[in-house]
Amino acid sequence: MKSSELRGTGSVFRFTLIQTVKSKAYIVSAIFLLVMSLLAAPIMQLVKGDGSKKELTETAIETVHICNGLAFLTDGTEITDMTGKAVFSGVKFEAMPLDLPENVFSLPETEIAEAFNKADKANYEKISKQLEEQGSDCKDVILHAYSNEERGITVEVVRVAGGRVGDAECKELLDKVCENLDAYKIKISGLSDADLKLLAYNYTVEMNYLGEDGQISPEEDTSIGSGQFGVIYAIMFIVAMICIMSGTQVATAVVTDKSSRVVELLLTSVRPMALLFGKILAMLVATIGQYVVLIVAILFSNKMTEVLFGIKQSYLTSLIPKGILSNLTLVNALIALALITLGLLFYATLAGICGAMVSKMDELQEALKYFTFTSIVGMYISIGAIIAMQSSSTSMFVKFSEIFPLSAPMVTPGGRIIGVVPLSYALIAIALLAVLDFLTLRFAAGVYEGLITNMGNRLTVKDVIAMAKNKKNKGGTK
Amino acid sequence: MSFEVRNLVKSYGEKTVVNGLSFKMDGPGVYALLGTNGAGKTTSIRMILGMLKKDSGEVLWDGQEMQPEKMNIGYLAEERGLYPKYTLLDQLLYFAKLKGVGKSKAMEKIKYWSGRLQLDEYIFPPKTAKGKPAKSMRAEQLSKGNQQKVQLMAALLSDPEFVVLDEPMSGLDPVNTDLFKEVIRDEISKDKYVIMSSHQMPTIEEFCSDITIMNRGNVVLQGNLNEIKKSYGRVNLFVKCEQPIDEYIEKAGLTVIEETPAETQLRVTGEEQAMAFLNTLIANKITVIRFDLREPSLHEIFVEKVGAGNEE
Numbered sequence: 001m002k003s004s005e006l007r008g009t010g011s012v013f014r015f016t017l018i019q020t021v022k023s024k025a026y027i028v029s030a031i032f033l034l035v036m037s038l039l040a041a042p043i044m045q046l047v048k049g050d051g052s053k054k055e056l057t058e059t060a061i062e063t064v065h066i067c068n069g070l071a072f073l074t075d076g077t078e079i080t081d082m083t084g085k086a087v088f089s090g091v092k093f094e095a096m097p098l099d100l101p102e103n104v105f106s107l108p109e110t111e112i113a114e115a116f117n118k119a120d121k122a123n124y125e126k127i128s129k130q131l132e133e134q135g136s137d138c139k140d141v142i143l144h145a146y147s148n149e150e151r152g153i154t155v156e157v158v159r160v161a162g163g164r165v166g167d168a169e170c171k172e173l174l175d176k177v178c179e180n181l182d183a184y185k186i187k188i189s190g191l192s193d194a195d196l197k198l199l200a201y202n203y204t205v206e207m208n209y210l211g212e213d214g215q216i217s218p219e220e221d222t223s224i225g226s227g228q229f230g231v232i233y234a235i236m237f238i239v240a241m242i243c244i245m246s247g248t249q250v251a252t253a254v255v256t257d258k259s260s261r262v263v264e265l266l267l268t269s270v271r272p273m274a275l276l277f278g279k280i281l282a283m284l285v286a287t288i289g290q291y292v293v294l295i296v297a298i299l300f301s302n303k304m305t306e307v308l309f310g311i312k313q314s315y316l317t318s319l320i321p322k323g324i325l326s327n328l329t330l331v332n333a334l335i336a337l338a339l340i341t342l343g344l345l346f347y348a349t350l351a352g353i354c355g356a357m358v359s360k361m362d363e364l365q366e367a368l369k370y371f372t373f374t375s376i377v378g379m380y381i382s383i384g385a386i387i388a389m390q391s392s393s394t395s396m397f398v399k400f401s402e403i404f405p406l407s408a409p410m411v412t413p414g415g416r417i418i419g420v421v422p423l424s425y426a427l428i429a430i431a432l433l434a435v436l437d438f439l440t441l442r443f444a445a446g447v448y449e450g451l452i453t454n455m456g457n458r459l460t461v462k463d464v465i466a467m468a469k470n471k472k473n474k475g476g477t478k
Numbered sequence: 479m480s481f482e483v484r485n486l487v488k489s490y491g492e493k494t495v496v497n498g499l500s501f502k503m504d505g506p507g508v509y510a511l512l513g514t515n516g517a518g519k520t521t522s523i524r525m526i527l528g529m530l531k532k533d534s535g536e537v538l539w540d541g542q543e544m545q546p547e548k549m550n551i552g553y554l555a556e557e558r559g560l561y562p563k564y565t566l567l568d569q570l571l572y573f574a575k576l577k578g579v580g581k582s583k584a585m586e587k588i589k590y591w592s593g594r595l596q597l598d599e600y601i602f603p604p605k606t607a608k609g610k611p612a613k614s615m616r617a618e619q620l621s622k623g624n625q626q627k628v629q630l631m632a633a634l635l636s637d638p639e640f641v642v643l644d645e646p647m648s649g650l651d652p653v654n655t656d657l658f659k660e661v662i663r664d665e666i667s668k669d670k671y672v673i674m675s676s677h678q679m680p681t682i683e684e685f686c687s688d689i690t691i692m693n694r695g696n697v698v699l700q701g702n703l704n705e706i707k708k709s710y711g712r713v714n715l716f717v718k719c720e721q722p723i724d725e726y727i728e729k730a731g732l733t734v735i736e737e738t739p740a741e742t743q744l745r746v747t748g749e750e751q752a753m754a755f756l757n758t759l760i761a762n763k764i765t766v767i768r769f770d771l772r773e774p775s776l777h778e779i780f781v782e783k784v785g786a787g788n789e790e
């Protein structure tokens with residue numbers, strides 16, 4: 001392939017890119033993705049964000065009425081200690097005395113529980129009636145603790161529907177009460193400080209080998225965690241989507257030139273390879289552009305969610321494990337970029353050749369089967385490898401997927417970023433992909449001229465290979 | 479400046495679709511490539527324009543191997559097309575850009591051709607009722623004839639020095655045919671090199687001085703059109719008389735080619751036989767309204783050559 005064959009690539013690139021970006025399909029999908037991305041973080045926050053790290057600075061709660069139906073507690077003070085929760089410092093805690101028989105603890109165990117439940121029920125009904133009467137102005141809540149055989153201990157905070165007390169306050173109050181209950185359980189268990197220290201010990205599990213020399217050699221854990229799985233899978237998914245979307249668009253653009261019969265006019269000014277290259281670059285930029293907009297919108301939306309919700313960390317951010325991207329250095333970013341670029345180039349060139357094999361739009365799907373098959377093979381190997389990484393990232397299959405040109409662009413960038421793919425494997429993958437790209441482009445250069453001017457007939461793979469082999473026939477079939 | 483094609487050959491497998499095509503244009507003018515469907519005209523044009531690789535032969539421009547992508551070439555392809563979904567202005571600017579014409583120059587040219595080919599209402603539509611500038615129409619919104627005018631426009635936007643017109647007038651109505659002819663005449667007057675392929679023989683006779691007739695990839699006749707015709711001699715006699723002349727035709731041993739209410743076309747061996755027939759008519763007091771002795775038309779020559787080739 002000579003450099004003169006690429007003259008005019010810039011003009012083809014600009015025109016194709018502008019027309020693609022101006023098309024209704026692109027604008028509609030871009031707007032849809034943009035809206036979805038902008039809404040993603042706040043929606044997730046609203047739906048799943050109950051456990052967020054929102055700092056509660058004030059509360060509407062004035063009085064907490066404690067209905068304590070738990071037989072093992074003598075009063076409610078064990079659960080009303082609000083140390084470390086300044087927001088509740090001004091809140092009044094009122095324990096409602098239980099109306100119990102005088103000799104209640106001398107009764108059989110089952111009757112004790114029954115007596116407590118009965119007294120608790122009476123208290124609960126009385127106080128709930130009082131709160132209901134306050135209606136929407138109600139600033140009190142009921143802290144109700146009770147037990148039954150089926151559910152064990154239940155602690156609930158009850159507020160008036162439509163009242164002044166919000167979700168977050170109730171949630172924080174419950175968290176603190178449960179914390180107090182745990183502490184109380186430990187206290188009444190009679191454990192010493194030494195016992196507690198023992199309980200708090202962390203320990204690591206290892207499986208080691210005893211070698212012939214008597215040395216113990218540890219078996220390294222090469223599996224990836226769920227956070228790493230998420231990152232590598234997300235990168236694989238995005239790369240695969242860009243490959244498929246841009247490849248399909250390249251093929252469509254090639255067939256559009258042929259089906260609209262514009263190709264003959266274009267070929268008086270540019271060589272076929274310039275047409276193909278211009279289209280590949282334009283479609284890659286258009287597709288990558290959509291994803292960049294999507295990612296930027298998600299980041300923006302995430303930041304805005306944190307600001308608007310007044311939280312330090314959104315639910316979305318909390319999903320990304322800390323330090324997961326610590327391996328994302330400049331070198332690794334460049335390696336990932338090189339792998340992705342070479343991969344996209346390969347898939348787009350393949351799609352371009354498939355597109356050139358037909359002349360009508362309704363034949364495109366049939367011709368794209370070769371591209372679809374290849375990309376699905378690459379994707380399945382990648383998915384299989386990423387799943388296998390959860391057991392071991394050093395298995396033969398995983399290593400194969402990291403250097404195999406069809407799967408490497410999808411697996412290796414993410415693997416390198418989370419630090420499970422060695423540098424040597426990444427470099428081998430780049431070398432193999434570069435060789436494959438060179439061969440694919442040479443093949444495309446050999447047959448593309450004939451394919452693109454071939455009007456009418458649908459060519460088979462056999463025809464295309466024959467055209468590449470037979471120099472006499474180079475230039476097309478009729 | 480000269481343009482020359484030397485021994486151009488193209489085969490697909492065992493089938494030779496162009497077999498040794500050669501011709502030369504020593505100066506500006508119009509050269510015609512004629513032939514039936516599948517004769518090899520379009521394949522030859524594609525090889526000349528570098529779209530197809532030739533198996534052998536040379537295409538020379540001013541004595542050097544022609545490099546079409548480096549030249550300013552205007553091409554109206556037989557299989558014409560425009561992007562159906564893109565606006566006319568966008569694609570015309572694109573075609574001009576590929577020819578190296580800058581945007582402002584291209585706009586100037588588009589406006590000129592748009593006016594000349596009566597396409598203003600499609601390329602530069604009037605403002606909308608709200609006063610907003612209307613968008614240029616998409617190709618799919620135009621009739622076939624108007625699309626053809628846009629394609630001619632695309633071919634001539636860059637003011638090419640070398641123009642290839644493959645069936646330029648096919649499918650046009652008489653009004654647009656005249657419009658196209660006027661444009662082609664203007665291009666010829668600008669001393670351009672034009673190669674024209676057409677099935678419409680009167681069009682070729684109107685514009686071309688030199689021709690090549692191809693049949694199944696082979697050249698069956700080539701040369702200056704006037705000289706070719708002259709070599710056939712004046713053998714077509716068109717006669718119209720007030721009285722019936724069938725018996726005189728029979729006596730003279732002439733062949734009737736065609737008989738219509740307007741005239742009778744006869745085949746004569748030459749001027750002497752025609753004059754003898756006229757004398758016979760006059761001697762028999764036949765009122766002669768029309769007596770016209772002509773060379774064979776290109777149509778007749780074409781049918782004779784290609785027909786003979788196909789019978790072999």
